[in-house]
Amino acid sequence: MPIYEQTYKPWEGVLEPRPRTWRVIARTGIQLLMRKGMMVFLLFAYFPFFFRAVQIYVIARFGDKLEIVQKFKGLKIDANFYSDFLNGQMFFVVLIFVFAGAGMIANDKRFKALSLYFSKPVGFWDYVAGKFLVLGFFVSLITLVPGLLLFLMRVVLAKDSVYIQDYFWIPFSLFAYTVVELLLFGSVILVLSATSKGTRSAAVFFFTLIMFPDLIRIILSKIPAVGLISMTANIKQMGSVFFGIDRPYGFTPIWAFLVMAAVIALCVLLLKQRVKPTEVVR
C-alpha cells in the first residue's frame, strides 16, 4: 500500500501569460446565480415568449382567415411586434437586475472580497466587465435569445423570402436594444451595489430610480422633455430608433442618447471611485 505524505508539492504547470480574468469572473457569477434559483425565474420570464410564439404560429399558419386573428386586426409580425416584445420584457429585466445585480458588488464588499480579487491579476475593468457579463448573460436570455427565436420562427414559417428581405435587420435591432438596456440598467445597479450598505438597499434604490421618474413622467405627460428623466422611457425611445417605428415619446432620441451616455459615464466614474480593494477611512 503506498504511503502518501501530506506535504506541499509544487505545481508543474504553466500560468496563462495574460489570464482573461473577466471571463472567469463572469462564468463563476453565472454558475452562482444559477444555483440560487435563477432558472425558475427564467421560466416565468419566458411566458410572454410562448404567447408570442403561438401568435406567430397562428398568423403564419392560418393568415387572417381565422376568427381569432380577425379579432386582433392589425396584429402583424413586423418591427413593432419585436419592439413591443422587448418593451414587455423590461419588467423581467428590471427584476433580473434587482435579483442578480443588487448584491453583485455589495456582497463582495461585505465579505471584503475585493482585496482578494485585486491581489490577483485582476484589474478594475476585468472585474467590472466580468460582473457586466453576468448581467448581460441573463438579460440576453430573456430579451435577445427569445427575440431571435421569434424572428427565426417567423422566417421558418414564412412561405416565401419576402419576410426576411423586409426584416433582415431585426436581429441587429434586438441586439442593439439589449445592449442599451444592459449598459444603462447594468451600470446603475452596479453603482448602487457598490455604494449601498447592502443588497436590500441597492434593490430599493434601483426600484425607486425606475419607478419614481416614470411616475413623474406620467403626471407631467404634457411636458415631453420630462420623459428624459425616466430610464425606461429613454430606452424605449432609443428602441424606436433601432426598430424604425413611431417614437413613443415627444423628446428627440438624440437627447435620450445623450442622457443615457451621461448616466453611464457618471456610473463608470462612481464605480472607479467605489470599487477599490481597500477602504481608506480618513
Added chain:
Amino acid sequence: MSVSLHKFTIAYGDVKAVKELTVQFPEGITGLLGVNGAGKSSLIKGLLGLVAIHSGEAKILGRNVHQEQKAIRQLVGYMPEDDCLIPGLSGIKMVQYAGELCGMPRQDAIQRAHEILFLTGLEEARYRKVEGYSAGMKQRIKLAQAIIHDPKLLFLDEPTSGMDPKGRQEMLDLIMNVTRKGNMSVILASHILMDVERTCDRVIMIHQGELLEEGNMEEFRGNYANAYSVRIEGDKDKFVKALEAGGCEVKPDGSHLLDVILPKGKGSDLVLKTAGKTGVQLRRLMPSVQTLEDVFVKRIGDK
C-alpha cells in the same frame, strides 16, 4: 532579492503610513515586525497595488511595481489580514476560482484545489460554503487561495490572527512546510513575536512607517548576547553606577536583580571585579537569553 524598496512611501492623505523605506527582502522567510499601526499591512498592500504608492521605487522578483503590477500579482500570493472571502462559494470552488484568476487552466485549478485543501486540513469542509467557516478555517482557506498557483513569493499578513494555540502551531508548521518544499520566499507580517521568531530567517522591524532594525535572527540574538542576569546583596546604587561607568547598560529588575548588558569585547569578569570594588555580594551571575521580544521591546523603547 525577492523585494527591494527604495524610498518607498505610502500615504493616506496627509498621513504617511510608510515613510521613505529603503530596505531589501532576501529570499527565504522574512519577518516584517512592528506594533499595530507600524505600517506592515500598508507596505504589503502598496507592493501589491491595493493602495496607491505615494512615491519611491520598488521591485518584486525583479519587476517594477509601477509598470508590471498584473505580472507581479500573478507571481505572488497574498493572504490578507481581514476575513476576506468570496461569498456564495464552497471552499473548493473558492480556491479553484483563485487559481483560475491567476491564470491556471481550469482542470489544473480543480485538481490542485483539492490537493491544497487536503494540505491545509480543510478536506472535510471543502464542499461547505466559506461563509460558515470558523475563524481558524478562514485563515486556512486564505492561505490555500494564496498558494494554489505555486507563487514564487508569498505575502502573509498576520497569518495566525484569531487562531487558538494549536491552530497557530499548525499554521506556522504549514507555512514552513510550504516554504521549504515549494522553494517559495515569504514575507510574514506580524506583531506576534513568537511566530516570527519560530519561522523566520531574517527580521525587518518597522515602527511608525520607518525602518527600525533589520538583520538575521542569529545576528539579532548575537547583538544582545552579552547580557547577564545579576542578583546582588549590598549597595545596589553604588554597584549600578560603577557598572555604568565601566560602559555597561544596566536595568534594575526588582530590588536585588539587575539586567546587565556588557560592552562589546568585555566578559563577565567585569561584573565580578566591579562587585569586588564596590563591596557587593554576587548571589547570581548568569547569561540571559535574549528573545526577539527583548530586542523588539528595547528598540521600540529606545525609539
